[in-house]
Each structure stands twice: as C-alpha cells, then as structure tokens.
Amino acid sequence: MTSNVAAMTTSASVPAEPEDAIGGEHSITDRLVEANGKYAAAFADPGMDARPVQRVAVVACMDARLDLHAALGLRLGDCHTIRNAGGVVTDDVIRSLTISQRALGTRSVALIHHTGCGLESLTEEFRHDLEMEVGQRPAWAVEAFRDVDQDVRQSMQRVRTSPFLVHTDDVRGFVFDVTTGLLREIDPA
Ligand SMILES: [Zn+2]
Numbered sequence: 001m002t003s004n005v006a007a008m009t010t011s012a013s014v015p016a017e018p019e020d021a022i023g024g025e026h027s028i029t030d031r032l033v034e035a036n037g038k039y040a041a042a043f044a045d046p047g048m049d050a051r052p053v054q055r056v057a058v059v060a061c062m063d064a065r066l067d068l069h070a071a072l073g074l075r076l077g078d079c080h081t082i083r084n085a086g087g088v089v090t091d092d093v094i095r096s097l098t099i100s101q102r103a104l105g106t107r108s109v110a111l112i113h114h115t116g117c118g119l120e121s122l123t124e125e126f127r128h129d130l131e132m133e134v135g136q137r138p139a140w141a142v143e144a145f146r147d148v149d150q151d152v153r154q155s156m157q158r159v160r161t162s163p164f165l166v167h168t169d170d171v172r173g174f175v176f177d178v179t180t181g182l183l184r185e186i187d188p189a
Helices: 028-041 068-072 091-102 125-134 148-160
Strands: 056-061 079-084 108-114 171-176 183-186
Touching: 056 068, 056 091, 079 091, 091 148, 108 148, 148 171, 148 183
Parallel strands: 056 079, 056 108, 108 171
Antiparallel strands: 171 183
8 A cells, every 4th residue: 555645744733842952962762872971981791691680581661760770679680571562462572472472492481561651542443544644554552441440351362372482380469659660460361
C-alpha cells in the first residue's frame, strides 16, 4: 500500500515544540553526547560477560518515572531490560526473551507495569485515527488497557505459553506505584 506523502507531514495533533528544544546547538541530544563524554572519561572497562549475572530479564513500560535499576536494586550487568509502551509482551518482546534465554542464559522473567500508564487513556481507536490521518492502518495493536492488573496477567500468560521460551516456571508480574515507588505483585490466577 502506498502512503500519501502530503498526509505524512506533521500533524496538527502533534504538540508544537520550541525550535531550540528539538534542534540547534543546544539540543537535548547534544547534551546527551556531552554527558557521555564525561561518563566515558571516568569509565573503566568492567570486563563483563554479556550474560546477565542475575539471570533475569525484566520487561517494563518505557515510562520516564520508572528507574528500573534503582527500584529493583539492580546493578550494571545484572539483567536484561526490555522496555516498550506499556511493558506489553509483543512478538518482539518474545523475540528478545527467546534470545535472552536461549543465547544468553537468563531463567527468570519479571514483568513490570505501573500506575498512571499512558496506555490507560488510549483505545484501539488510536489505530483508526492514525489511518484517517496518514492513509494507512498500523499492523500493530495499540495494546491499550483499562485494568492494569488484568493486563499484567495477560502479559504473564503470553510469556508462560510461548513455545519459544525454555524457562517459564519463574515468571512474575508487578504493578509499580509511581507515587510510592512500591511494587505490588499480581496473582497470576
Ligand atoms: Zn506506562
């Protein structure tokens, strides 16, 4: 399917940003590169293996308020971190988990969703709106949800029933409270 080039340009629904915030010589990306220079100057090669020390893969939402390593007491080299919008177990997350387990030795999976997730305010209508705007419907599901507990259960189920994974006995799911920093475990039943 060909796309309408005119319709692919910026949309009125995308919030406008001040020019200096997204480009120019003091853009955020420039600041990231500058920070990396300082990081590398103090960096000593830890001589680590690619296999995670704690043999765990953490699947979590990309939410900016969720500092996974700090929240879970994880250190560099401890885990695989797989993040996307919602911490949804998509085919691509299964791809990463399969490689994590079969090539890099992880055995446990922790799923972390959170309170106040952006996906709670979306519906599958989002795909329809995109199609109306750009002329093609995305192949992916939005994976919006109303009940975060149920969404965590569905994610655990997707991991446990994947034919590609070899370790599905230690799969646990949690909701992280962005106001208290506490995890609440979700009963899979
Ligand atoms: Zn989220």
